[in-house]
Amino acid sequence: MNGIIRYLVRRLVSAVLTLLLLSLVVFAMVKVIPGDEAHVAAGATATPQQVAAMRVHLGLDKPWPQQYLTFLGRALHGDLGTSISSHTSISSGIGQVLPETLQLTLVALVLMILFAVPTAILSAFRRRRSSDTVVRAGVVVASGLPTFWLALVAQLLLATTLKIFPISGAFGPHLSVPRVTGMSIVDAALAGSPSLVWDGLYHLILPATVLALPFTAQLYRALRTEMIAVLDSEFMDAVRAKGVPTRQLVLRHLLPNAGGPAITVVGATVAMMIGSAVLVESVFGLNGIGAYLTAAVANSDRFAVIGGVLVIGAVIVALSLLVDVLQLIRDPRLRAGQVGV
Amino acid sequence: MPTSPGRLSRHLKPSLAAAACLSLTLVAACGSGGSTTSSSSTDLTVVHSNQIATLDPVQAVQADTDTIASLIYDPLMTYDASNNLVGVMASKFATEPGAKAIDITLRSGMTFHDGSPVTADDVKYTFERDLAVNSGVSSYLAGYVSTTINSPTSLTIHLSAPNAFFMRQLSKVYILNSKLVTAHEGSDHGQGWLADHDAGSGPYELSGSGPLSSVTVKRWSKYYDFDPTRPTSIDDKEVDQSSTEAADLKSGTADIALKLSSADAKAVDGQDGVKTAWINSGLTEFMWMNPNTGATANPVVREALQDAYDYSGGLKAVWDGKGNVMSGILPATMPCRPTLPTYGQDLTKAKALFKQAGVTTLTMRYQPALAQFTQEATLFQSNLKSIGVDLKLVPITFSDYLTSLSNQKTIPQLMLMGDVPRFPDTGIYLNYVYNSAAVGTSYTGLSDPAVDALLNKAKVTADDTSRCQLEQQAQTLINSKHLSVYMYTYQQPVSYRSGITGIVADPNANPINLRTVRVAK
Numbered sequence: 035m036n037g038i039i040r041y042l043v044r045r046l047v048s049a050v051l052t053l054l055l056l057s058l059v060v061f062a063m064v065k066v067i068p069g070d071e072a073h074v075a076a077g078a079t080a081t082p083q084q085v086a087a088m089r090v091h092l093g094l095d096k097p098w099p100q101q102y103l104t105f106l107g108r109a110l111h112g113d114l115g116t117s118i119s120s121h122t123s124i125s126s127g128i129g130q131v132l133p134e135t136l137q138l139t140l141v142a143l144v145l146m147i148l149f150a151v152p153t154a155i156l157s158a159f160r161r162r163r164s165s166d167t168v169v170r171a172g173v174v175v176a177s178g179l180p181t182f183w184l185a186l187v188a189q190l191l192l193a194t195t196l197k198i199f200p201i202s203g204a205f206g207p208h209l210s211v212p213r214v215t216g217m218s219i220v221d222a223a224l225a226g227s228p229s230l231v232w233d234g235l236y237h238l239i240l241p242a243t244v245l246a247l248p249f250t251a252q253l254y255r256a257l258r259t260e261m262i263a264v265l266d267s268e269f270m271d272a273v274r275a276k277g278v279p280t281r282q283l284v285l286r287h288l289l290p291n292a293g294g295p296a297i298t299v300v301g302a303t304v305a306m307m308i309g310s311a312v313l314v315e316s317v318f319g320l321n322g323i324g325a326y327l328t329a330a331v332a333n334s335d336r337f338a339v340i341g342g343v344l345v346i347g348a349v350i351v352a353l354s355l356l357v358d359v360l361q362l363i364r365d366p367r368l369r370a371g372q373v374g375v
Numbered sequence: 376m377p378t379s380p381g382r383l384s385r386h387l388k389p390s391l392a393a394a395a396c397l398s399l400t401l402v403a404a405c406g407s408g409g410s411t412t413s414s415s416s417t418d419l420t421v422v423h424s425n426q427i428a429t430l431d432p433v434q435a436v437q438a439d440t441d442t443i444a445s446l447i448y449d450p451l452m453t454y455d456a457s458n459n460l461v462g463v464m465a466s467k468f469a470t471e472p473g474a475k476a477i478d479i480t481l482r483s484g485m486t487f488h489d490g491s492p493v494t495a496d497d498v499k500y501t502f503e504r505d506l507a508v509n510s511g512v513s514s515y516l517a518g519y520v521s522t523t524i525n526s527p528t529s530l531t532i533h534l535s536a537p538n539a540f541f542m543r544q545l546s547k548v549y550i551l552n553s554k555l556v557t558a559h560e561g562s563d564h565g566q567g568w569l570a571d572h573d574a575g576s577g578p579y580e581l582s583g584s585g586p587l588s589s590v591t592v593k594r595w596s597k598y599y600d601f602d603p604t605r606p607t608s609i610d611d612k613e614v615d616q617s618s619t620e621a622a623d624l625k626s627g628t629a630d631i632a633l634k635l636s637s638a639d640a641k642a643v644d645g646q647d648g649v650k651t652a653w654i655n656s657g658l659t660e661f662m663w664m665n666p667n668t669g670a671t672a673n674p675v676v677r678e679a680l681q682d683a684y685d686y687s688g689g690l691k692a693v694w695d696g697k698g699n700v701m702s703g704i705l706p707a708t709m710p711c712r713p714t715l716p717t718y719g720q721d722l723t724k725a726k727a728l729f730k731q732a733g734v735t736t737l738t739m740r741y742q743p744a745l746a747q748f749t750q751e752a753t754l755f756q757s758n759l760k761s762i763g764v765d766l767k768l769v770p771i772t773f774s775d776y777l778t779s780l781s782n783q784k785t786i787p788q789l790m791l792m793g794d795v796p797r798f799p800d801t802g803i804y805l806n807y808v809y810n811s812a813a814v815g816t817s818y819t820g821l822s823d824p825a826v827d828a829l830l831n832k833a834k835v836t837a838d839d840t841s842r843c844q845l846e847q848q849a850q851t852l853i854n855s856k857h858l859s860v861y862m863y864t865y866q867q868p869v870s871y872r873s874g875i876t877g878i879v880a881d882p883n884a885n886p887i888n889l890r891t892v893r894v895a896k
Binding site: 130204212213 | 418420425426431434436437509511515552563566570583586588591612613615622623628629767774775777797807814815816
């Protein structure tokens with residue numbers, strides 16, 4: 035047990051160091067990009083005196099290391115500073131948009147698992163048969179589709195032309211729900227409105243599918259390879275020899291043994307999905323962290339860029355930690371390795 | 376019965392099929408359903424590509440903030456379609472002789488959305504709060520000293536120096552409900568609270584608060600100038616992609632698209648009940664020159680540059696011919712312009728002038744993030760190349776360019792950019808751009824005593840006619856100095872569904888002012 039705790043502490047320290055390094059790199063990158071934050075904050079019509087006053091107000095007259103340490107000190111208290119375009123709290127701005135991105139990512143994740151797991155099982159059992167070949171060909175195509183292009187084509191075909199899905203937005207025109215969590219579907223449920231839950235889901239399903247598709251292919255490939263290896267192993271021969279029904283074989287022996295690499299893939303996928311969500315949100319008029327960061331870059335709002343990147347980094351580091359813990363729980367061999375048995 | 380590796384049992388097949396198809400079923404089921412909304416045809420949805428950073432009216436210098444702030448808030452006065460200053464909250468207003476004080480009487484009976492009356496104290500509070508924020512519209516209040524409250528509805532604004540333009544810049548200063556803002560002032564002068572809350576008295580009330588990517592305002596029935604043909608509500612929605620905006624418009628899920636690309640605007644025009652209006656809001660393209668240092672210090676070179684550009688070719692290729700080549704130094708939307716010749720290309724004259732000056736290389740800064748700038752920059756490069764002059768193109772960010780304006784020596788030799796006058800007032804614009812005292816906003820860094828004398832005199836002249844004469848003289852003088860390649864004003868498309876009216880150019884907004892929009896019942 036002590037070994038596991040030591041391992042978790044090591045991972046936590048590593049996560050904190052990763053975030054520190056990320057903050058330093060992003061801060062340095064933002065500082066070397068041309069442009070004057072004080073002038074952006076004061077506005078295009080500002081006089082040099084107003085710009086100078088704003089520079090002092092924002093602490094930009096201090097040396098870079100001091101600016102970084104001040105930023106870090108505030109960030110540790112959850113304060114990511116003030117946006118130089120909206121002049122409001124960046125933490126609160128991100129807090130308003132992040133839930134929408136997380137909701138999109140979660141729905142995409144569910145769709146990805148629902149598609150990938152059954153098709154991987156099907157392919158593993160029917161390997162090198164026509165159905166497997168067709169699925170694998172589809173996977174090759176899906177994994178190569180650029181998300182932005184896929185989003186535009188799906189929108190044009192399924193929303194604009196065939197009118198199966200809505201074109202953009204989180205809800206239909208003139209519909210809204212009181213904001214509680216910031217996730218449209220959850221807030222609709224909390225408002226006790228099944229029709230709005232349905233409407234929110236209806237608006238989310240196409241963007242989530244577009245976001246999920248390329249990653250589904252990755253998960254499918256990892257699972258198929260691992261399942262074939264498990265199916266070919268000697269212990270599976272023994273299981274079959276005992277006459278274990280196929281359903282039980284899949285659920286109790288195949289999936290648990292083949293799931294290890296898949297959990298790692300899913301963890302990495304979520305991180306990449308949050309990155310790709312920027313493009314999907316842009317096409318489908320969803321306003322998550324992607325839209326926030328795009329606007330921050332367009333407005334030269336450097337503090338908001340740093341805040342946005344750090345928050346995304348924190349989510350990814352947290353997910354990575356979660357995957358490690360899940361693997362530890364799932365696989366006794368890993369636990370044994372960690373405690374040095 | 377044992378199962379072979381290559382076979383699925385008949386028990387598992389249905390499970391797998393069901394699981395695999397669950398998401399497909401979900402998709403199909405969703406596709407067959409969806410919401411059916413029965414919103415009124417007088418509820419409008421407006422889509423645009425830029426994110427609104429804040430609804431705090433102190434940031435109304437940002438066009439996207441102003442789009443909504445102008446619905447929620449009222450200024451003391453505004454400009455009508457003929458560029459005349461007219462009262463909104465003010466029933467009477469006048470600059471005192473000497474232009475050091477302004478007397479204002481407020482319209483009686485006006486209230487804020489929470490029911491509290493609009494008073495002179497609110498006006499005073501707004502000025503002082505905006506100056507304390509020291510950002511956005513506070514630059515329009517430069518020279519403010521104090522406000523004397525004469526009665527609950529009348530006040531006198533005192534200035535540090537004569538300034539006939541001060542009052543004319545108040546059309547972007549929206550008056551706040553002082554009691555409400557004071558209650559939420561915090562440590563940031565209420566900026567955090569006002570970012571998504573309403574403290575106004577305008578024709579629309581903010582509905583709810585939350586992310587500004589989707590803002591809804593509802594028509595306020597107690598507005599002093601209530602008009603039942605105004606839309607009952609306006610949903611302002613951020614949609615980044617022009618193609619998505621166009622699709623929303625065609626499908627009827629949006630009613631007005633503010634930022635369509637020219638190609639999309641033309642494509643939707645006349646289809647599915649959608650029309651496109653081409654709005655001339657005075658957006659103008661310039662290539663500013665630095666007359667203080669380097670090759671462009673020579674007026675012969677500056678004149679040659681004006682003669683080298685293919686004005687009509689650029690307007691056609693880059694802006695699809697939607698606009699007008701400049702005549703003079705101000706867009707045609709501005710009042711008080713003297714008659715000056717229209718610019719045109721004369722390569723023979725340009726070549727001779729460059730030869731006379733002995734100049735064969737020049738450098739121009741531009742912002743490559745905008746495709747149109749890149750097109751115009753390379754067109755100019757090609758024009759100059761054809762007469763033996765090499766133009767080096769160097770990218771620059773806009774904030775870096777603004778920083779460069781603080782010193783005549785750092786202002787780029789040539790800078791390609793678009794600009795739009797913030798007020799339909801010639802004197803204000805000329806003073807911002809050409810007065811040597813306007814360090815930080817003068818695009819050329821011009822320091823000319825004769826120009827300064829005319830502009831300074833105009834600034835202290837309260838009489839409109841006399842001031843206009845001075846401003847016309849200043850324009851003629853500035854035009855003779857060849858300070859920019861004054862290219863063209865271009866039109867912006869605004870596409871909208873039939874049944875909507877009031878999609879017109881407005882001197883107070885870019886490209887349109889949603890206050891003027893009306894719907895058929």
